Amino acid sequence: MSGFDKDWLALREPADRQARAKPLMDALRRHLVAETGTPSLLDIGCGTGSTYRALSSLLPANTRWQLLDYDPQLLQEAARRIGTSDMVTMRQHDLNDLAALPLDGVSVVTASALFDLCSADFCSRFVNRLAEQAAGLYAALNYDGVMQWSVPHPLDGAVVESFNRHQRLDKGFGPALGPDATGHLRHSLEPLGYRVMTGESPWHLGPEQQALQVELLRGIEKPVSEIGVIDASDLKSWLAFRLAAVTAQNSSCVIGHSDLLAIRTR
Numbered sequence: 001m002s003g004f005d006k007d008w009l010a011l012r013e014p015a016d017r018q019a020r021a022k023p024l025m026d027a028l029r030r031h032l033v034a035e036t037g038t039p040s041l042l043d044i045g046c047g048t049g050s051t052y053r054a055l056s057s058l059l060p061a062n063t064r065w066q067l068l069d070y071d072p073q074l075l076q077e078a079a080r081r082i083g084t085s086d087m088v089t090m091r092q093h094d095l096n097d098l099a100a101l102p103l104d105g106v107s108v109v110t111a112s113a114l115f116d117l118c119s120a121d122f123c124s125r126f127v128n129r130l131a132e133q134a135a136g137l138y139a140a141l142n143y144d145g146v147m148q149w150s151v152p153h154p155l156d157g158a159v160v161e162s163f164n165r166h167q168r169l170d171k172g173f174g175p176a177l178g179p180d181a182t183g184h185l186r187h188s189l190e191p192l193g194y195r196v197m198t199g200e201s202p203w204h205l206g207p208e209q210q211a212l213q214v215e216l217l218r219g220i221e222k223p224v225s226e227i228g229v230i231d232a233s234d235l236k237s238w239l240a241f242r243l244a245a246v247t248a249q250n251s252s253c254v255i256g257h258s259d260l261l262a263i264r265t266r
């Protein structure tokens with residue numbers, strides 16, 4: 001797993017699509033259908049456009065999309081995969097520049113697998129910008145701290161604990177919320193007059209997602225080793241056990257996420 005690498009994003013996209021909380025997607029559709037003007041979405045941290053691909057066929061056909069990311073290569077890949085469309089524009093922008101976020105006329109900001117990277121301070125400033133514009137928020141696939149495997153290993157708990165500690169380190173926005181992202185967003189949005197719905201969106205990865213399970217396990221090793229609590233040779237043994245369990249024992253795993261939809265009611 002190489003963070004925001006396009007191959008990693010492509011590998012996880014089918015699992016993300018399967019996991020998304022359907023009631024929230026339906027509620028987003030109903031909200032946009034009820035809008036008087038043309039629905040306009042801003043997808044932040046868009047990567048290669050997976051949120052667009054997951055939602056666009058469900059939402060009103062006249063919905064306009066701006067896809068925003070700071071990585072020009074991911075934006076280029078998003079443009080290549082989506083193709084030419086009058087309804088979609090790409091925008092290179094660093095989210096840390098919140099004042100210049102293009103929110104004018106935006107009905108709902110969308111994001112997937114983003115807010116667990118963000119700090120409490122960033123989220124608080126971000127929701128204040130949203131509220132100024134009365135824009136809604138659909139924030140999907142925030143990692144919630146749960147990783148469970150069908151074939152247990154004695155170090156699983158310690159590995160997950162180290163991984164979750166790493167999730168709270170700075171990922172470019174200050175100390176990250178990691179597993180607290182959805183709860184923090186909810187508690188920031190409700191006092192600003194938002195009606196907030198949340199739903200679970202766990203990955204259930206079985207033998208048919210072997211490649212994703214393997215990349216996920218390889219991606220866990222580096223952050224856990226950086227935390228430095230688990231002995232290096234124990235961590236290597238854990239990884240070897242886990243990789244063998246995926247290939248030889250058809251082991252499965254659950255990786256927890258949660259989704260949030262917030263709509264301004266006053």
Ligand SMILES: C[S@@+](CC[C@H](N)C(=O)[O-])C[C@H]1O[C@@H](n2cnc3c(N)ncnc32)[C@H](O)[C@@H]1O
Nearest residue numbers: 004009045046047050069070071094095112113
């Ligand atoms: C985990 S990826 C998720 C991508 C996509 N939403 C998806 O679900 O496949 C996080 C995305 O956030 C983007 N990102 C991270 N920090 C950013 C920043 N400061 N400004 C804009 N985009 C950022 C990355 O480039 C990456 O595309």
